[in-house]
Amino acid sequence: MKKFKNIGLIIFLSCCLLTTKFSGAQSRAITLYKGIVINHSVTIKNKIYHFEGADSLSDAPIVIEGNNITVDFNGAVINGGTDYENPDKFQGTGIIIKAGRNIALKNLVVKGFKVGVMASGVTALKIINGDFSNNFRQHLNSNRQTEDLADWQSYHHNEKDEWLRFGAGIYLRNCDSMDIHGNTVTEGQCGLMMTNCNNGLIYNNNFSFNSGIGIGMYRSNHNNILYNKIDWNVRGYSYGVYYRGQDSAGILIFEQSSDNTFAWNSATHSGDGFFLWAGQTSMDTGDGGCNDNLIFSNDFSYAPTNAVEITFSRNKIINNILHDSWHGVWGGFSYNTVIANNDFSGNLSAIAIEHGKDNAIEQNSFSDDKAGIELWSNPKRPKDIGYLQKRDTRSMNYSIRNNSFKNEKNIFNINNTTDIRISNNLVSGGILQQKLDSTVKNMEFDKTGDQVKPYNDSSFFPKLTFKITGRNAMLSAAHPKGKKYIMMTDWGPYTFSYPKAWEEKTDSTGKIYLDMIGPAGKWKLLHIKGASGPSAYAGEFPGKLTVQKDSTALTDIDIEMEYKGEHVISPFGIKYKKGAPYTFHYRKFDIPFKWQMKWFVFDTTSDPLKHPAQFNKIINSTPVKIANGPVLNKIFGLGFGKNIARENVATVAEAEIDVPGGFYRIGISASEMAKVYVDGKLILENWDPAKLIYDADYHKDIVTPLKGKHTIRIEQAQYGDYGMLNFVMQPVYKSN
Structure with a gap:
């Protein structure tokens, strides 16, 4: 009897151990440690990990390498620098992915580094549902009164990873067939940066509110960039003062990047909405370019400089929204380029092309632009680069058909251009105004006026099919829009995710007019220094507030306020729950230098x-x-x-x-x-x-x-x- 009892006990314990082992294998998540190398599929324990960034970008606290690996970070936070109010001091790389195949990262947060995630030589890389916000960004020296030229960037070279000096949320080199979707990179300098990356799919991401670039591509071909939010990637702008953008852009395409599709993205309020340059190789040799890219059904409006800039290349710009920018399309030295079915409105110049050749401008809608179409060349331009020496860069051979022009101050401004066919264009809201001179040769001008009925040629429209579920990336009707809402701080564009007292103006008497903008909620004044006579001691968002500057030579104003309302994300990524008090300031300091x-x-x-x-x-x-x-x-x-x-x-x-x-x-x-x-x-x-x-x-x-x-x-x-x-x-x- 005793023997049978022992056998039963052994069987019972064995079953318990087997059950425990099986259960643990199914649910156990590992804890990260600095220096970990992950070479097999694993789930990470959801917690906050503090790993200080290294001096070198080639070192990272977490390394992933191998083949057929899925790492589910399960919402874990990888935090580098703790001095979050000085992101220009962030250093190192959070995660490095070394050469391999079929590596997937999911559900992670990486912040406080120079580079969030860096991958090189990985085929079929997947980065899904990650947040790489609040990594490196430079402190901006430009202010509302003065542009500082030291803030200018240059992305013209990246053979030696020169782009890394600006950091990135995600940085990829030699990664083909990648799948990047559901990710967020905000309040950094650069979002997703790619070099020698081909046949990738980048969709449903949010790369907005960065101080440099949303998506950057260098020597990258056959990629599909779809349904992404890429708004407010900007610097070098002060409303009504200066507007050069300092090489910032929503989408940047440089150096022999061809056959890519950019569709259904929103890249508004960026230095350039879309910035394409053939590359130094083409400048030196005259060969190649960033060619045969399709730019379709995007919104590139409210760019301080160009909604779309395409130069020294051959591309298609079809069915985009291009509003209220310096140029709707700047197309210097473009050739065999199609600009069709786009919506131009409120631009200083809708289309401006110097030294363009064999281009079609058809079926577009123009309204309220100061200039509609500007075409020109400089016959005396020195041929000091290889491209000009080896290519025919005369301004010639344009087809301008089936467009509509409404309330255009000047429709055509053309000189030093030949072989132009202008026909079947509707003009309304004014007379046909044009500036042409004796340098314009062989121009056919037919059926253009207020009685014309343009027709659409459906052959311009591409047939695009993708096996993905794309979201609506466009700004909502309620979201602030317009260049006055490009509001630059010391670290980049204001994000509308926290309350802010934005100075509208200061009049000659020293009265300061403030716009109270941000999430819906209420504010109250806690303390005021250097000013007096507030128009209110409490109010709501949105709203107004005025104060009177004290009559002292030195301006040293600090108005401290408390906000309660919707949830808040601070300028440096700190989250406050709905209803929690959040303290914010209006500050102004000005020394009366002599x-x-x-x-x-x-x-x-x-x-x-x-x-x-x-x-x-x-x-x-x-x-x-x-x-x-x-x-x-x-x-x-x-x-x-x-x-x-x-x-x-x-x-x-x-x-x-x-x-x-x-x-x-x-x-x-x-x-x-x-x-x-x-x-x-x-x-x-x-x-x-x-x-x-x-x-x-x-x-x-x-x-x-x-x-x-x-x-x-x-x-x-x-x-x-x-x-x-x-x-x-x-x-x-x-x-x-």
């Missing part, structure tokens, strides 16, 4: 690098010119003239300040060299032209404590004629 600037000229005997002692004698001698004013860059810009060349020139500027105690960010952007002194002590130096490789290299800044009266002295010297001198001094706040 600069005195002196100009000096140096030569080989007083070269600032080779003969510093002699150079110092020069800048402490009698200047060739003296000027005074409150804004340093304006004095500098107006200083050059007949007696002062832009080359081999130096300036010395001085001003007295009186500031409240605190930490201040002092920055200088200069061509080519600069030194900043406070009370005779050198605190900031950028005095080596050999290190000036990229635009950002022309800027240096430092945080330093200051209080009371001080003397600021800036020494600047330049060999060339680049011409830039911007100085910024702002308090460092703990939170925005």
